[in-house]
Amino acid sequence: MEDPKGRDHELSRRAFLTTTGKAVITGLAGAAVGEAVRGAEVTRRDIVAALGDTLVPSAPGDPGYRDLESYGITDEVLQGLSGLSDEMLQGFNAAAEAVFPGRTFVALAGGERARYLKAVIEGAVFKSNPQQAQQLQQVYTMVRTRVFTVYYSNFPENKIPADASGVPVPTSKDPHQIFNPNTSRLVTGWDVAGYKGPVRWEEEEALRARMKKIHWHE
Amino acid sequence: MEGSVTYDAVVVGAGSAGCIVAARIAERGVNPRTGDRLRIALIEGGPYYFKGGPPRPGYGDPERRRRITNIRFLEFKPQPWPYDGLQNKMVGGCGLHWGGNAYLPFDEDFDHWRQVSGVDWSPEKFAEAKAEITQMYHIHSSILENMNRGNLLFHDAASSLGYKVTPVPMSRYNCINCGYCGSGHFCKYDAKGTTLPYIDLAERNGVEIIPDAEVEKILIEKRGTTPVAEGVRYVRSGQAGELRADKVIVTCGTSGTPVLLLRSGYGPREVLGDRTIVENPNVGKHLDGDIGRSVVCLFDVDLKDGSRGGVERWQLSLTDSQGRHGWMNVQMNDSPNCSVDEMYPHLLAFHPMAPEFGWEHKEFMRTAGKRVGGISVTLRAPDWERGVVDPNGKHLYRRDDPAILKRLDEGAEVALAIIDRMNPRPVRVNRKFPNRYTVSHNVGTCRAGENRKTSVVNSDFECHDVENLFLASGEVVPSGSLGHSHIPICTVAAYAWRRIVANHFSRGTP
Numbered sequence: 001m002e003d004p005k006g007r008d009h010e011l012s013r014r015a016f017l018t019t020t021g022k023a024v025i026t027g028l029a030g031a032a033v034g035e036a037v038r039g040a041e042v043t044r045r046d047i048v049a050a051l052g053d054t055l056v057p058s059a060p061g062d063p064g065y066r067d068l069e070s071y072g073i074t075d076e077v078l079q080g081l082s083g084l085s086d087e088m089l090q091g092f093n094a095a096a097e098a099v100f101p102g103r104t105f106v107a108l109a110g111g112e113r114a115r116y117l118k119a120v121i122e123g124a125v126f127k128s129n130p131q132q133a134q135q136l137q138q139v140y141t142m143v144r145t146r147v148f149t150v151y152y153s154n155f156p157e158n159k160i161p162a163d164a165s166g167v168p169v170p171t172s173k174d175p176h177q178i179f180n181p182n183t184s185r186l187v188t189g190w191d192v193a194g195y196k197g198p199v200r201w202e203e204e205e206a207l208r209a210r211m212k213k214i215h216w217h218e
Numbered sequence: 219m220e221g222s223v224t225y226d227a228v229v230v231g232a233g234s235a236g237c238i239v240a241a242r243i244a245e246r247g248v249n250p251r252t253g254d255r256l257r258i259a260l261i262e263g264g265p266y267y268f269k270g271g272p273p274r275p276g277y278g279d280p281e282r283r284r285r286i287t288n289i290r291f292l293e294f295k296p297q298p299w300p301y302d303g304l305q306n307k308m309v310g311g312c313g314l315h316w317g318g319n320a321y322l323p324f325d326e327d328f329d330h331w332r333q334v335s336g337v338d339w340s341p342e343k344f345a346e347a348k349a350e351i352t353q354m355y356h357i358h359s360s361i362l363e364n365m366n367r368g369n370l371l372f373h374d375a376a377s378s379l380g381y382k383v384t385p386v387p388m389s390r391y392n393c394i395n396c397g398y399c400g401s402g403h404f405c406k407y408d409a410k411g412t413t414l415p416y417i418d419l420a421e422r423n424g425v426e427i428i429p430d431a432e433v434e435k436i437l438i439e440k441r442g443t444t445p446v447a448e449g450v451r452y453v454r455s456g457q458a459g460e461l462r463a464d465k466v467i468v469t470c471g472t473s474g475t476p477v478l479l480l481r482s483g484y485g486p487r488e489v490l491g492d493r494t495i496v497e498n499p500n501v502g503k504h505l506d507g508d509i510g511r512s513v514v515c516l517f518d519v520d521l522k523d524g525s526r527g528g529v530e531r532w533q534l535s536l537t538d539s540q541g542r543h544g545w546m547n548v549q550m551n552d553s554p555n556c557s558v559d560e561m562y563p564h565l566l567a568f569h570p571m572a573p574e575f576g577w578e579h580k581e582f583m584r585t586a587g588k589r590v591g592g593i594s595v596t597l598r599a600p601d602w603e604r605g606v607v608d609p610n611g612k613h614l615y616r617r618d619d620p621a622i623l624k625r626l627d628e629g630a631e632v633a634l635a636i637i638d639r640m641n642p643r644p645v646r647v648n649r650k651f652p653n654r655y656t657v658s659h660n661v662g663t664c665r666a667g668e669n670r671k672t673s674v675v676n677s678d679f680e681c682h683d684v685e686n687l688f689l690a691s692g693e694v695v696p697s698g699s700l701g702h703s704h705i706p707i708c709t710v711a712a713y714a715w716r717r718i719v720a721n722h723f724s725r726g727t728p
């Protein structure tokens with residue numbers, strides 16, 4: 001038999017969390033409150049942006065995720081997170097309360113956010129509720145996978161111009177078909193990792209010249 | 219193409235084997251009655267994406283280069299088949315992006331094949347096929363000048379322990395050592411040994427290549443009591459079509475072929491029930507391959523000497539207690555898994571040695587691309603209960619067989635001993651291993667053999683149970699080779715076209 005009380009409770013909680021896709025930060029306490037303000041609405045965008053900033057931090061002279069916000073990195077990350085419900089994300093935000101009483105994830109300062117993520121990974125704080133522990137880890141893993149993938153794929157210089165059938169279209173300046181070179185315009189994940197990007201034409205010629213002296217058949 | 223035309227043969231699946239078989243039958247075969255050229259169709263579920271001119275090794279073709287950006291096949295559209303085992307769904311198949319580690323079948327492989335299924339194949343019978351593949355795939359020893367610091371660390375440490383270290387055979391032609399190889403990269407410079415030369419040969423010999431057409435069913439009809447293959451039914455752009463042919467040659471790979479046969483009502487009755495048209499207990503069975511483990515390390519030196527990475531490697535091959543060569547093969551890779559994948563930051567970010575997140579992770583990202591390495595151990599499974607491919611392409615087998623885990627532990631011990639001997643030694647070594655494994659380089663699911671009790675096709679690739687139906691890709695290789703699968707499969711395909719031409723497409727054959 002159904003438990004009407006349980007069902008109502010579940011429905012109302014879900015309705016509260018998902019009808020607008022937003023929740024309200026309540027009960028912010030403590031001195032450090034990160035960028036969130038007491039009473040502000042927290043969107044899934046806010047939560048993912050805060051996670052991105054924690055996963056790939058920034059400092060003056062050492063740009064990271066946050067520095068690509070003006071290029072829309074969080075929107076790009078969100079595009080690959082449609083499988084992650086608002087409810088799960090808001091639950092993740094709210095559960096920081098277990099580590100920092102009365103506070104949400106977005107309301108934490110950088111170091112505190114990292115401590116919360118460690119608590120989620122280790123799971124010990126949430127061991128009385130294994131289902132919640134698992135769900136928090138799932139959110140963390142999904143966002144981590146997506147953030148690292150987008151950030152370290154040279155966003156926002158990762159787009160390869162293509163025609164309607166997906167075939168890359170070279171620009172007139174690109175006779176050698178090097179589609180997304182690593183430019184010096186911006187510091188992207190490729191720069192952080194010291195990755196040069198696709199083989200450039202001069203490099204290709206040099207590699208060929210070297211191999212022509214070693215092992216080649218014309 | 220469809221409707222009125224009846225082809226002399228349709229080859230289903232334009233992968234490594236399918237391209238060889240279609241191209242060569244078109245080139246060397248004739249209509250046995252008239253002596254005319256054959257009309258051959260090569261039908262493929264995926265697109266004909268890498269068109270262009272003939273291969274230009276070391277340079278690449280402008281049209282193909284444009285399409286080959288710096289991504290791996292898994293990031294490509296269309297996505298591979300939803301089957302277990304890696305698949306590449308396009309004209310060229312896995313033969314376009316494989317890793318280039320090129321092991322011709324060993325004499326011991328032939329012994330094992332004859333032993334498990336009674337197939338009559340031998341090194342002597344395969345001599346011409348081996349020579350063809352050696353030439354077409356440009357198989358040669360790794361180029362010593364390209365060995366980098368990681369390779370040399372392995373070489374010196376393993377040699378000092380008394381192991382005989384040899385260069386890995388490679389399949390490359392005018393390779394510029396660009397670093398984009400390994401597991402799943404297409405070669406922008408036409409330098410990897412691939413299916414391209416065979417696709418070109420097929421085009422030049424009038425093979426009609428029909429891409430984007432997924433074959434749903436082989437049309438099997440009864441003539442009297444004899445089941446006969448008469449063509450195929452496929453779907454192309456949402457439209458169903460039929461193609462009639464005198465001979466149907468299936469080369470859909472180790473997962474794709476049994477799935478197609480089962481969909482066509484050909485297989486074990488216990489799987490098909492009342493959908494059975496022709497019974498053969500071996501369809502989908504005997505899934506075999508090799509099993510591997512990687513010991514991952516982090517060094518504090520640049521293993522790549524400032525380069526992007528290299529494709530060449532040293533290896534050591536150990537013999538088993540019966541003196542069989544290659545039961546364990548050990549190689550150093552400049553990153554784990556396969557070759558230089560981790561040079562991509564978006565993959566390096568998930569490296570087993572990478573910290574979870576934050577400043578530590580960022581610090582790792584700054585230098586680790588040059589410092590991660592590993593030793594991979596590949597084993598031939600001891601005689602084990604081989605796996606099964608189910609009608610959805612799922613691979614079913616035990617993944618925690620204690621005998622196999624024991625061998626993997628022995629392999630890891632060899633790798634760890636070599637690592638401990640390295641100078642400099644890594645700063646971190648992952649010594650924890652999963653207690654499960656995956657079988658890769660799969661073969662054997664419709665194997666060739668003496669009779670229908672042990673196999674699906676005979677030694678000449680003809681189905682035991684259905685007339686005019688032939689199989690000729692990974693599924694017919696009776697058991698895993700001692701060295702990966704690609705070149706053994708290509709060699710078997712190069713033998714297959716010879717048998718099929720000799721028996722069916724030569725003047726005067728019945």
Ligand SMILES: Cc1cc2nc3c(=O)[nH]c(=O)nc-3n(C[C@H](O)[C@H](O)[C@H](O)COP(=O)(O)OP(=O)(O)OC[C@H]3O[C@@H](n4cnc5c(N)ncnc54)[C@H](O)[C@@H]3O)c2cc1C
Pocket residue numbers: 230231232233234235236261262263264304305306307308309310311312313315316317318319320321400401402431432433434469470471472474475478659660691692693701702703704705706707
């Ligand atoms: C990333 C990667 C790296 C590898 N590296 C190595 C290596 O270094 N050394 C080595 O020896 N081996 C390697 N291999 C393995 C090797 O590439 C394969 O074993 C070999 O290519 C398989 O050849 P095949 O002809 O049996 O199948 P495939 O090449 O897979 O061809 C099957 C073809 O059939 C098509 N097809 C399937 N079903 C249908 C259908 N119903 N209708 C129409 N078309 C269909 C597929 O799209 C495909 O084109 C690697 C494999 C991968 C994925």
Ligand code: SF4
Pocket residue numbers: 390392393394395396397398399400403404405406407408409410529
């Ligand atoms: S390393 Fe691989 S991808 Fe690069 S040129 Fe050689 S074969 Fe081609």
